[in-house]
Amino acid sequence: MNLYRMLSRRAENGSPIRVGLIGAGKFGTMFLAQARRTPGLHLMGIADLNPARAESAMAETGWPAAQHGADSFEDARLDGTTRITADPMDLIAADGLDVVIDATGHPAAGIAHARACVRHGRHLVMVNVEADVLAGPLLAREFEKAGLVYTMAYGDQPALIAELVDWARASGFPVMAAGKGTKYLEHFHASTPDTVWEHYGITPQRAKAAGMNPKMFNSFLDGTKSGIEMAAVANATGLAVPPEGLAFPPCGVDDLPQVLRPAELGGRLHHAGQVEVVSSLERDGRPVGRDLRWGVYVVIEAETDYVARCFHDYGLQTDVSGNYTALYRPYHMIGLELGISVANAALRGESTGVSSAFNGDVVAVAKRDLNPGEELDGEGGFCVWGRLMPAADSLEQAALPIGLAQGMQLAAPVRKGEVVTQRHVSLDESDPTVRTRREMEKAFAATRTAAE
Known part of the structure; x- marks a missing residue:
């Protein structure tokens, strides 16, 4: 300090x-x-x-x-x-x-x-x-x-989340989940730079006058940026990635310890010790009360009855069992x-969060039916959105990382909702970025840390 x-x-x-x-x-x-x-x-x-x-x-x-x-x-x-x-x-x-x-x-x-x-x-x-x-x-x-x-x-949210996870672990608390909030509805995955502004409630003219980049804002809306940021958190903290990707459960700050528990305990997590993003909107579009749209959180567990009593004695918001509570920060200042x-x-000589494992990857998923000869336009564009995936699954499927999906021409059709694989495109293996990615895969595929 x-x-x-x-x-x-x-x-x-x-x-x-x-x-x-x-x-x-x-x-x-x-x-x-x-x-x-x-x-x-x-x-x-x-x-x-x-x-x-x-x-x-x-x-x-x-x-x-x-x-x-x-x-x-x-x-x-x-x-x-x-x-x-x-x-x-x-x-x-x-x-x-x-x-x-x-x-x-x-x-x-x-x-x-x-x-x-x-x-x-x-x-x-x-x-x-x-x-x-x-x-x-x-x-x-x-x-x-x-x-x-x-x-x-x-x-930026990944570093702030990593800080909360480090605080929890350094204090001796098991981490059940960590992540951030965002505005999410399922149909946002199909959003394009042409439709993005209607979801933000502003006109294209106003956005242009303000110098707002439609692809960048669309990346936040269509789920890509959430996937990217949670992959970074998983890789920096060792937390796991849910097998089916982010679930975006609707959740306000008071319900974090109740919702972000493992499913067998009545929560929405696939398992303990994972990343997740909570939505500021209910699935029918109604706003969530006391949402965390701009913030970050960590959910921790009391491993003893004494610690659970301390949670209660000091006014912490817990789940119904009293064993889970959350610490959150409602805003981040970029x-x-x-x-x-x-x-x-x-x-x-210290970082404020650093990737040390290859737990999570973000892969390109078709927003609509894509045909041979079409050129992918990358993050926030018209063709694909980025879905969070366990790195092992990404490598097994030879999925195309979203970071390589800019300017790639399709050699085979991809149906809406399908993962674009490296077999659908022709990667230039001599390209420095592709070579670096290959080096990373080779160096870390066998050394991914397990979720704590």
Whole structure:
């Protein structure tokens, strides 16, 4: 509990943590808003394919124009200003950089940036959960061997869930379930960028004016992002993945310990010790009372009567048996909290959640009947959505990871609701992203940890 003191000391000593941000979208912009208010942080550079967007993000978050006028990274390092570039590799290689943040959301880019960070000795905050789920365990191992930190992004839900799980286990509590909330109805799986805004209750015109990306928002709605985030949690914590994928049971915060128990005890879990996402909507569309749409949770068990009595004595909400209770956080602040990961990596050499196993995978499932010759358009698109699956099942079926489903041309038909397999497409085995995925599968398929 002394990060602020450690950051302040770095500021006083004139040796701030030098940070490079890749991607000036919403997450990155939210980080910028607080980075300028955090002692001991120096935003040395931003890389974005559209440098004007980075300049706009800095202006929007209150940075003075003179701050981002550095002509070189050397100038930025020496005078405390910020260099903006379109070349992320140039940023990663900049002398004096300590921590890189990948906020691109593109799996191939994230993997390439991670490998460059290892070469240049940079810690990496991987906001890019898509890249982490595709190859995170392998990347984390490479960083560890290099004496570097590879970490999930604090403020994003996977890291906050991992924190709750770590708290529970460090306190001696068995974890029954952990996860997050979202807005879910079954027909959302078929949502496309053309239909997404009606589910959010806004017009396409308003969304466009606000700069909202329909594919990104559709990924949240159609279940893909939930699958990706829960795979990351399973891989970071060792929690299991339900065999049939996420069930999205409707549940408010007061009912977490009742609903998120194993089925044999009257709950909705397939088994104890798994990830799950709860819905803020009943199946008929009615809102759930005291929902957890924006938050995260962990459900724990009292293993003795004494602990169960303590739950009762201190007013904890429990299930009917009194043996299960939940701790939850109703909100997450996205990039506004990202500095916690930066500080932990640079000052403590610690992650705020890291993939160490290959328990969960996210595979492409057809949103409609797909025909040979059609080109898959990836996460949040018109063709497929991403379903969470146990990694062993994914490998056995040769399922196509959602992170490889962008730009793939189908060689065989796939019916609506079916898993797209690697036999339906032609993967380029020489592609660096595909090669990295193959390395990860080979390295971790035999060493997946069992759920605790």
